[in-house]
Amino acid sequence: xxxxxxxxxxxxxxxxxxxxxxxxxxxxxxxxxxxxxxxxxxxxxxxxxxxxxxxxxxxxxxxxxxxxxxxxxxxxxxxxxxxxxxxxxxxxxxxxxxxxxxxxxxxxxxxxxxxxxxxxxxxxxxxxxxxxxxxxxxxxxxxxxxxxxxxxxxxxxxxxxxxxxxxxxxxx
Numbered sequence: 034x035x036x037x038x039x040x041x042x043x044x045x046x047x048x049x050x051x052x053x054x055x056x057x058x059x060x061x062x063x064x065x066x067x068x069x070x071x072x073x074x075x076x077x078x079x080x081x082x083x084x085x086x087x088x089x090x091x092x093x094x095x096x097x098x099x100x101x102x103x104x105x106x107x108x109x110x111x112x113x114x115x116x117x118x119x120x121x122x123x124x125x126x127x128x129x130x131x132x133x134x135x136x137x138x139x140x141x142x143x144x145x146x147x148x149x150x151x152x153x154x155x156x157x158x159x160x161x162x163x164x165x166x167x168x169x170x171x172x173x174x175x176x177x178x179x180x181x182x183x184x185x186x187x188x189x190x191x192x193x194x195x196x197x198x199x200x201x202x203x204x205x
């Protein structure tokens with residue numbers, strides 16, 4: 034009986050240790066994954082911000098060139114206009130190119146938004162897993178309580194059986 038109790042206690046301890054270890058592993062993996070996702074998100078955000086800043090600067094530069102071009106048109110004669118126009122003949126191509134780059138950047142931003150949505154889904158999934166861990170912990174505690182209750186009942190039954198056998202043996 035003592036051996037069974039010891040084996041039972043050892044089994045419960047081993048199960049508890051395994052459960053605690055698995056929970057710790059899950060929590061560690063979750064924290065690591067979350068940190069990595071946050072780091073990746075921040076890097077992508079900074080990269081996109083740099084690209085936006087560069088495009089904004091290019092846009093302002095082109096606007097400044099356009100403003101200077103407009104002023105030159107107002108002040109100069111036709112001949113001077115031709116001289117001034119020469120460096121800006123590619124302005125329309127530059128604007129088209131800039132529009133194309135902006136479209137590509139918008140596509141990148143859209144893809145990043147999709148990635149953020151995926152990350153948010155992953156966070157929700159992790160939260161559900163944490164809830165599941167909590168539920169399993171509660172179930173584990175309930176099972177431990179049942180085991181303890183069954184152990185008490187088993188002891189009582191064994192003691193009762195021993196008493197009956199002792200009474201039965203003393204009568205004969």
